[in-house]
Amino acid sequence: QQPVQSPQAVILREGEDAVINCSSSKALYSVHWYRQKHGEAPVFLMILLKGGEQKGHDKISASFNEKKQQSSLYLTASQLSYSGTYFCGTETNNNDMRFGAGTRLTVKP
């Protein structure tokens, strides 16, 4: 039931782009993306609902392919503040939200 995230870790230089993928074997109602910095609580980034959609703010955007039960998070022109662990949370019609194992993103100067 837990979604699968890839890659597990990625290291970037400031200004580079990254894509984080999330896939599920179950039919999804929604996909949530969060970022967690060390020792802190996960912070909500965005939610995508079934029906297939794309969202974004600033230089972080995401897409949700309902047919493939996949979502991707796009980070463009990365900044040092983007460093952290990114989690996708997937929700089925049963209302339970499961998280992937996370993708650790490190942005270096």
Add this chain to the structure above:
Amino acid sequence: NAGVMQNPRHLVRRRGQEARLRCSPMKGHSHVYWYRQLPEEGLKFMVYLQKENIIDESGMPKERFSAEFPKEGPSILRIQQVVRGDSAAYFCASSRTQGGEAFFGQGTRLTVV
């Protein structure tokens, strides 16, 4: 509008004692999720509750662990007879609706000595 409030932030218990973790969801939120997180690991689902009802507790150990979300007051995650392996950060999240944005509390870091 206060965010999700969890208390205590840090809790130390001796083996065999009970731990009670509290979560007050955001105002107007009736959906609460509890997760456990070990250092450098992901968020492991434990239980999902709506007011007065447990919707899904498939991620919670059947023994020693229980959760409730009463009509009045915070949601409580209770761990009886704690063992060293229960040491972890426990996060709760709340949302207003199914599929709505879920917001996390700051977590309770439980240490069993």
